[in-house]
Amino acid sequence: MATHRVVGRPLPRIDAIEKATGEARYIDDCFEESALFVATLGSPSAHIRIRRLDITSALQTPGVIKVLTARDIPGTNRLPWWPQPFLVEHEALYHGAPIALVIAESEDAARIGVDNIHIDYESLPHVTSIESALKEDAPALTVTRHGRNVWFREERSQGDIDEAFSDADVLLQRTYHTPFHATGNLEPAGVIAEPDPDGGIIVSGSLEPPFAVQESLATLLELPYNRIRIVQRPLGGSGGAKAEGASLLAGHAALAAWLTGRQTRMIYSSTEDFLLTGKQLPCQIKVKCGALRDGTILGCHIQLLLQGGAYISTQESALKRAIAHAVGPYNIPNVHIDAKVIATHHAPYIALNGYGQSALCFAIECLLDELSQKLSLDPLALRRQNMLTPGAPMLWEQTTAETCQLPALLEAVEEASNWHTARTQSPDTPEHIKRGIGIALSYTGIGAGYESSVPEHATASIQLQRDGTVLVATAHAETGQGSRTLLAQMVADDLAAPYESIRVLESDTTRVTDGSRRMHAHSFLASGHALLKATAPLRQQLIQTAARMLYTAESNIILKPGRFISKSGKHVSFTEVVETCWNVGMPMAQYGWYALPHQGDESLYPLYAYAAQIAEVEIDMETFDIRVCNIYSAHDIGHNINPMLTQSAVESGVIQGLGLALLERLSFSNGEMNNGNLRDYTIPSMKDLPHIKTFFLQEEAPNCPFGYKSLGASPLLAIPPAIINAITHAIGVPIDSLPVTPEALYELLSADKRYSD
Structure with a gap:
């Protein structure tokens, strides 16, 4: 196994101190005092037809600024990838499906405003289990080429299963069941949205992946991507739960900010978080x-x-x-x-x-x-x-x-x-x-x-600042697993930079181009490759500069953490080499892009x-x-x-x-x-x-x-x-x-x- 400088060491997480001391700023720590609060009116039942929505009493609630429904959406009222509306207009298909948004000066006022909305609806037949959905007389939530209430079906075979069972001495058949379960995150999902002075919208929050959220908001608000900035804040737990539902949550807060011209805050209650974020299905x-x-x-x-x-x-x-x-x-x-x-x-x-x-x-x-x-x-x-x-x-x-x-x-x-x-x-x-x-x-x-129809790809950028600080940005979303620390170790090892000098920035759609929108931890593989694409030319540049400073050949330079050493024993620090590069006008930033080979x-x-x-x-x-x-x-x-x-x-x-x-x-x-x-x-x-x-x-x-x-x-x-x-x-x-x-x-x-x- 190759010898590495920083990789392989049990270094503390780069965010360990701030999280242990309570200095880490989660999304609910970041809003302005004047921020409006947004609360959701969800469907009261699993399947309803909305006859009439009366928001009069809600608008009369002290502190309530505005009530938004599907008719207020300036763009397309559906997510880009599947036909789920941001706000239900006529028919709600699950308990809690968002119907209206109440915008108020405080959380209490917003939630009271939600209670004051009168919804006249008809309860419709529903199927809430696999068994009930597959009955012949079940209400048809969908009918596809795969059958009634079957979204998708795939069969696959290898060998001859009938012959195998015929040759077997023992046959065993069982049926197993797994239930709904949730991640139980301590921090509920939340976002803050605010209008950008340049005519766009900025959304930051406890969410992933940022580029998928950006695409959703472009659809909702009819804005170009360059007017939508998504920033990921530290997550107080996720496990994937804050992925898919993030586009709805961010969309609601962004819509409220866009139509009021003010910063808005939307933080789910514990019950809302369980209901509206990701969960494992039975x-x-x-x-x-x-x-x-x-x-x-x-x-x-x-x-x-x-x-x-x-x-x-x-x-x-x-x-x-x-x-x-x-x-x-x-x-x-x-x-x-x-x-x-x-x-x-x-x-x-x-x-x-x-x-x-x-x-x-x-x-x-x-x-x-x-x-x-x-x-x-x-x-x-x-x-x-x-x-x-x-x-x-x-x-x-x-x-x-x-x-x-x-x-x-x-x-x-x-x-x-x-x-x-x-x-x-x-x-x-x-x-x-x-x-x-x-x-x-x-x-x-x-x-x-x-399971993927497109190659998984990643983007990364690295900037070396004059004082030796290394700024790292990737499209990879940190979900609490410590990937920012692993990326920092990789960069420190490849550039011979002091580990303490590496700063891995929060995922931000303005720092790198659109990366993989996949939500699982394996996107780290592509992100690591992208980072090494960016470090390679910088490392070569640093080695060349160190060799000139030490009056020796590049092949004589040995990289150690924080310094470059010649075979004669002389050395220069990483910071000294970086400053020399700056002084002679060398490019001090690089960009990396990598796509994993698509397997299919x-x-x-x-x-x-x-x-x-x-x-x-x-x-x-x-x-x-x-x-x-x-x-x-x-x-x-x-x-x-x-x-x-x-x-x-x-x-x-x-x-x-x-x-x-x-x-x-x-x-x-x-x-x-x-x-x-x-x-x-x-x-x-x-x-x-x-x-x-x-x-x-x-x-x-x-x-x-x-x-x-x-x-x-x-x-x-x-x-x-x-x-x-x-x-x-x-x-x-x-x-x-x-x-x-x-x-x-x-x-x-x-x-x-x-x-x-």
Whole structure:
């Protein structure tokens, strides 16, 4: 592995101090005292026809300045990518769908104004579940070539699934269910909009990705892009939740600012944030698997139904991503998948961490555990027998890269967890405590692949200031994962600049040209390449200048953090070299642009990150409480740019996965959310945290910036099935639905004769 100067060191986040001390300015810290507040009137039910909207009382509310409806929109009343209106005019298709905006001098006045709007409406039939949407007599939210209430359908096959099942010694079929869940961000989504003196609009906020928001506002306000500036402020949590809904939120605030000529502030309440921002939508997965008695898996048939909401947005991408990863990191020669996105009367947003993959990973990994029991095989041994290895065939006629380290990952967690002892020996625990251990594997495609119709690209700019400060700007949206720190380390390493001199600016549509509009963490791959395109000419210029200053050849210059050293031992500082470049009039700014090779159907993704995870649980059979004791988490991510940050990312993914497995479910009645706030929506707390042992197997990945693939959703994907498999090991009863709360566990065991007696 190459030796680096700054890359690979566990440096603190560049925003660590300001966030730890409370100095970080989130969007609700940035408004002027004179700013107007904007509140939304949402649909009171899942499906209504608006007969009449009376805003008279709202306008008479003290402090209310203006009430806006769809008729006030100067441009096009729909998002650019799908037919979702900014403001509903006639028919609302989900609970909370925005109908009107109240602009007032204060938040209290705005919300009272919303309450004073009288809406005369007719309740219409609605479908709020996959089952109800697919009934023959269901109300038709949409009719497409794929069928009634089916937004999108794709089937894909390899091999001969019928022959595989005919040859199999064992067949196993199960149906799995995953629920709605949210990210539970501490900071609700919010934006500030203000008119630009030059005749445009400026929007800053807790949002992503900025260029997609810019396109939406251009449609809404009928303005050219050069009159719309979008600035991303620090995010107090996202996980993808602040992506798709950002265009509606920013559009509402911008419309209010544009029509009043004043700064406006729009901050969702906790309930609004749960209702109107991204969430993982429910899935139903029917899986049938055929295997030989020796454990060789011959084929897998999957029927996937994804509840898609009232408008088609990123659900098609989620479905394609699911198809690309359908059977997990296993060599299964015969596969057929039939996947559909089902239309229902719910908000459509889905771009959460692990979207498209997490439900299938849960289903496949749980089925493998039950299959191993049916074959009298160890679950880990079954996975080892069938998993991907370097050069082996993988799904959809691809070939596993030689850099795949899945075998080593499995060995690492097997040894650390003392797997075989934990599986076979009775633990020394009280009689009412049952203990179990479970395993799950995952892989995730990095970059824009099968689910994208266009190449994923990124832009970056770098400016060297006279005092040695390095200003870095990219189109990459920081979503809390620390990518600005990783980018700073890359720039510092490539330019030999002091890490402390790097300033990575907030994402801003005026600093770079339109970059990738993708919302997942893998856009870091393209951004890293774009940055290195920008640093390359600057580095060469600095080396040339240092060589002249030290009276030596360029080939004799050695780069160290903050200085350039000749082989004779003489050196000059980075700041001195930069100042010399300035004094002789050299160009001190560069621009980088990079597009990942578009994979399409020929090669699903440029590369993959792999993970193996083992969970140990304890179950109190008197209270049915489940405690996750230990997690062993191993990852193949290429060269680890910052071990401290990647460790933190793994721990975050583990905690999120624990919540999905045991706690989190958004509850709805007739399309209306029951527990959409941080009081009623249960997420893990400190007392739920297990001991986490993490392993990173480092081998520089080819064609990656500094050999780093990216973690993406890897820390999360295999955690829920690993925990569920551990519970199944403890109680001996298969589980097919998430989450497994104490109440759900009690019901499951009560239905089993071994426990009900």
